[in-house]
Amino acid sequence: MENLARLVQDAARKLLEEKKVDLVIGFEKGSLPLRSTPCFVRKAEDAGKLTWNSSCENNLANYLRKKTEKVGVIAKGCDARSIVALIKENQINLDNLYIIGVPCGGMIDRKKIETILNGRELLASEEKDGWLILKGNGFEQAVRKEDVLHGSCATCRTGNPVLSDELLGEKVPEKEDDYSDVAAFEAKTVAERAAYFAEQMSKCIRCYACRNACPMCYCEECFVDCTAPQWIGKSASSSGDNLIFQAMRAFHTAGRCVDCGSCDRACPMGIDVRNLNRKLARDVKEIFGAEAGMNLEDKPALNEFKFDDPQTFLVKE
Amino acid sequence: MKNLINYIGIEEDRVNFAWISASEGGRFAELVNELTEKVKKLGPNKNIVNKHCEV
Numbered sequence: 001m002e003n004l005a006r007l008v009q010d011a012a013r014k015l016l017e018e019k020k021v022d023l024v025i026g027f028e029k030g031s032l033p034l035r036s037t038p039c040f041v042r043k044a045e046d047a048g049k050l051t052w053n054s055s056c057e058n059n060l061a062n063y064l065r066k067k068t069e070k071v072g073v074i075a076k077g078c079d080a081r082s083i084v085a086l087i088k089e090n091q092i093n094l095d096n097l098y099i100i101g102v103p104c105g106g107m108i109d110r111k112k113i114e115t116i117l118n119g120r121e122l123l124a125s126e127e128k129d130g131w132l133i134l135k136g137n138g139f140e141q142a143v144r145k146e147d148v149l150h151g152s153c154a155t156c157r158t159g160n161p162v163l164s165d166e167l168l169g170e171k172v173p174e175k176e177d178d179y180s181d182v183a184a185f186e187a188k189t190v191a192e193r194a195a196y197f198a199e200q201m202s203k204c205i206r207c208y209a210c211r212n213a214c215p216m217c218y219c220e221e222c223f224v225d226c227t228a229p230q231w232i233g234k235s236a237s238s239s240g241d242n243l244i245f246q247a248m249r250a251f252h253t254a255g256r257c258v259d260c261g262s263c264d265r266a267c268p269m270g271i272d273v274r275n276l277n278r279k280l281a282r283d284v285k286e287i288f289g290a291e292a293g294m295n296l297e298d299k300p301a302l303n304e305f306k307f308d309d310p311q312t313f314l315v316k317e
Numbered sequence: 318m319k320n321l322i323n324y325i326g327i328e329e330d331r332v333n334f335a336w337i338s339a340s341e342g343g344r345f346a347e348l349v350n351e352l353t354e355k356v357k358k359l360g361p362n363k364n365i366v367n368k369h370c371e372v
Contacts, residue, residue, distance in 0.1 A: 194326025250321065251321055254321075280320075313334050315333040
């Protein structure tokens with residue numbers, strides 16, 4: 001990991017020195033252990049601030065839209081897929097972009113770490129061969145990294161960036177995603193599913209962090225902010241309204257969502273937001289055989305029409 | 318969309334899609350009657366309610 005951080009710094013420094021880009025977007029060390037924060041580097045001498053570790057969880061594709069200057073970006077697998085999806089939607093100009101791809105073995109979910117620590121304060125952490133060593137006042141504990149990954153990282157198939165101008169480090173092994181969690185949820189009855197979402201959505205405070213963290217949510221005016229007409233209630237007091245917001249957001253990102261999990265990570269209330277997006281990603285894959293952001297050639301699933309598209313939604317007679 | 322609506326806990330028959338041409342008045346009426354019957358059988362939607370629409 002430290003080696004990767006050095007490679008990231010060198011690559012960024014070289015790009016800035018050669019004036020290939022005006023700006024490099026990456027991560028720098030946060031103020032707390034297991035925290036990294038997005039970092040914007042404009043001068044070659046500042047490239048040393050950049051880092052790379054298992055807490056670089058934000059999706060940097062979010063910062064690339066409508067940029068007119070030349071930008072270099074440090075992209076892990078999900079960032080690269082989001083970038084591809086945004087290029088297809090004419091939100092990013094590929095000519096102005098330099099992608100430094102970093103293969104990613106998954107990012108660490110701090111909520112899982114908090115559960116393990118059970119109130120003890122984390123003061124430092126270290127990563128070694130698939131293990132994470134948590135250190136604090138008077139304790140040291142090792143946990144397997146694969147046990148504390150974000151949900152989206154555990155099911156991620158594209159740790160290796162799908163598009164990059166240069167790739168740093170070694171590729172990570174490919175994985176498969178069988179969407180077994182979606183199938184298991186579908187097996188429940190309608191009433192059970194409704195009850196589950198009612199319980200989850202009652203926690204929503206409508207802070208819209210999920211929407212802001214999402215690289216695909218870039219509408220200038222979101223349907224929830226609209227007042228004429230006012231599509232849904234704006235207070236967080238109704239779990240029905242909250243669910244309508246989440247379901248419509250999932251629907252608006254159908255066939256576009258790359259399942260990067262940013263919404264899930266951004267949620268301060270721990271709502272199972274990804275559940276809805278995964279259901280749609282699975283359906284789009286099954287019905288149209290398409291996956292968002294996998295390559296530059298395929299058209300986005302819902303932008304294309306074929307005469308033999310299945311129409312399973314039509315009323316059965 | 319229909320899949321998602323069902324997934325979040327609304328009965329399958331409540332939302333329906335069909336292709337009907339503007340000239341197929343008879344078929345439209347037939348289908349609407351049929352669907353009205355289906356929805357009446359289901360009763361009011363209790364699972365997900367938009368706050369404006371609460372009574």
